[in-house]
Amino acid sequence: MTISPSPAPPQPIRMGDAYDPDCPTRQVLDRIGDKWAVLVLLTLTDGPVRFNDLRRRIGAISQKMLSQTLKSLERDGLVSRAAFATVPVTVEYALTPLAGGLIGILDQIARWAEHHVGDIMASRRAHDGNAPLPA
Amino acid sequence: MTISPSPAPPQPIRMGDAYDPDCPTRQVLDRIGDKWAVLVLLTLTDGPVRFNDLRRRIGAISQKMLSQTLKSLERDGLVSRAAFATVPVTVEYALTPLAGGLIGILDQIARWAEHHVGDIMASRRAHDGNAPLPA
DNA sequence: CCGTATCCGCATGGATACTG
DNA sequence: CAGTATCCATGCGGATACGG
Numbered sequence: 001m002t003i004s005p006s007p008a009p010p011q012p013i014r015m016g017d018a019y020d021p022d023c024p025t026r027q028v029l030d031r032i033g034d035k036w037a038v039l040v041l042l043t044l045t046d047g048p049v050r051f052n053d054l055r056r057r058i059g060a061i062s063q064k065m066l067s068q069t070l071k072s073l074e075r076d077g078l079v080s081r082a083a084f085a086t087v088p089v090t091v092e093y094a095l096t097p098l099a100g101g102l103i104g105i106l107d108q109i110a111r112w113a114e115h116h117v118g119d120i121m122a123s124r125r126a127h128d129g130n131a132p133l134p135a
Numbered sequence: 136m137t138i139s140p141s142p143a144p145p146q147p148i149r150m151g152d153a154y155d156p157d158c159p160t161r162q163v164l165d166r167i168g169d170k171w172a173v174l175v176l177l178t179l180t181d182g183p184v185r186f187n188d189l190r191r192r193i194g195a196i197s198q199k200m201l202s203q204t205l206k207s208l209e210r211d212g213l214v215s216r217a218a219f220a221t222v223p224v225t226v227e228y229a230l231t232p233l234a235g236g237l238i239g240i241l242d243q244i245a246r247w248a249e250h251h252v253g254d255i256m257a258s259r260r261a262h263d264g265n266a267p268l269p270a
Numbered sequence: 271c272c273g274t275a276t277c278c279g280c281a282t283g284g285a286t287a288c289t290g
Numbered sequence: 291c292a293g294t295a296t297c298c299a300t301g302c303g304g305a306t307a308c309g310g
Contacts, residue, residue, distance in 0.1 A: 051293075
């Protein structure tokens with residue numbers, strides 16, 4: 001998608017000719033589009049949470065996905081990991097300040113969604129008309 | 136993820152216990168996370184564009200994906216389709232007013248991305264340390 | 271020109287089992 | 291408790307060919 005690199009021009013969004021995986025906006029978009037990453041981020045907004053606790057709170061996530069998601073979030077500097085040498089080891093994950101901005105965006109999305117999802121749903125029903133029965 | 140249904144409470148975002156595919160925010164998140172949908176939307180910001188023109192402008196998209204993406208966007212009421220019975224048939228796709236809000240959100244994301252992607256990249260480099268050479 | 275239909279490789283992600 | 295490793299089903303998405 002390729003957004004203008006540094007200065008903010010009059011036009012809201014500029015794009016190049018083709019798909020660019022290295023585009024800054026693409027990176028963020030991919031993060032936001034990541035189902036589990038968003039859930040993890042949201043679950044951490046109340047403060048630090050331990051691995052299995054996180055797992056239980058999210059419920060429908062597998063160990064593999066949670067571990068994988070946390071690692072990538074940590075790599076991106078959005079989540080911090082703190083290990084304590086207790087009897088059974090204790091590990092706490094928390095949001096970094098950088099993640100705050102992302103939460104803010106998610107908040108924007110949530111607000112827009114609540115206002116307009118009704119329109120989208122209505123459009124879907126209208127579009128599907130009345131012949132959805134496949135059997 | 137399950138955002139609070141109607142009233143906006145003090146907390147920015149509330150969530151239930153588990154993953155909910157029917158959550159309004161989830162729907163929007165999925166759209167935004169959709170690589171091609173975003174590109175198509177952005178490409179249409181300058182006005183109506185025809186199918187193959189769209190294809191050429193985006194470049195790295197297949198017919199299948201473009202067709203599929205346009206259909207789902209139309210179904211959601213984000214894109215409108217107008218067919219003209221010219222000699223070889225002409226079809227123009229355009230953004231609907233509803234899509235304007237989504238573009239606004241994309242703009243927010245783009246702005247945040249440009250400001251903070253540097254931090255993310257730096258974090259990645261720091262995390263990867265210095266042993267990336269795979270060969 | 272505007273699509274739809276089919277085939278198929280490849281990555282995503284769940285389930286399970288095992289380790290520090 | 292906090293993960294890692296492996297196996298495997300599913301589906302996304304590209305390439306290709308054909309129809310309106």
